[in-house]
Amino acid sequence: MHNDLVAALDIGGTKIAGALVDDSGKILVRAQRPTPAREDGETVMRAVASVLGELCGSPRWLDVTAVGIGSAGPVDASAGTVSPVNVPGWRGFPLVDRVRTVTGGLPVELVGDGVAMTAAEHWQGAARGYDNALCMVVSTGVGGGLVLGGRLHPGPTGNAGHIGHISVDLDGDLCPCGARGCVERIASGPNIARRALEDGWRPGEDGDSTAAAVAAAAAAGDPVAVASFERAAQALAAGIAATATLVEIRIAVIGGGVAGAGEVLFAPLRRALHDYARLSFVRDLAVAPALTGTDAGLLGAAAAVSPGPRGQAAATAAG
């Protein structure tokens, strides 16, 4: 049997990962480069081409039928362009055309990283078997994506489900996006750490003042650290409850570094969801940690390519 493969690219502000992925989700070949995020756009593109060049060197490249890209956003899947916040050299960069050129004209699909993670969790992770799901990444930022009616729902530009910029605090702090009181402004890792520091929490002897250190302090019972995670959990719960009320999701899957805090985050999140999701059709909403881990971006990019062998998780980027 001929076993078609997808070349997957996961493009973020720190690394550009690539892989050849089979239709069962197995990663056969990997390549990775640091993202030269402070350099000009062509230098960043050369790093992408270098990852693809390494994948092309594999004898399995002959079985590759398409390329899937999950990129830090914003992306515009309908135009094939990307403008990642943390890669200033790329603004409206025609990534799809450039990758198609490098790969000799293979079909190329582009989705945002939140949508890619959602495709991965629906295909291989905690949202598997759910026809209506919200999947979220809570780390430096807060992103997400939707599965509706059994299919990935990227929206026209590939950004649907970007829950981080739903406002949950009408008069809240200004968010870098220009709005106020966004979920991300309250629940992202840097904001969890900032709030704990402002309220008097102090890092230990190692000087680590990241959200992971706040999580460790919260696990040890530090009340300020606990309160900062409870506030983040409230913001996430309000955003999840709003999403559930709008489109009737059955599960919210949460990944990313902040989800690594485990019950420090999930226990107050379940309590807050109980407070915010009250109507009969949202009350039984499940919450679960993501399962696909650091490979979520690659698996999701592969899943986004084709609705065929990769099952119901897949859809075209343009929706």
Ligand SMILES: [Zn+2]
């Ligand atoms: Zn915002």
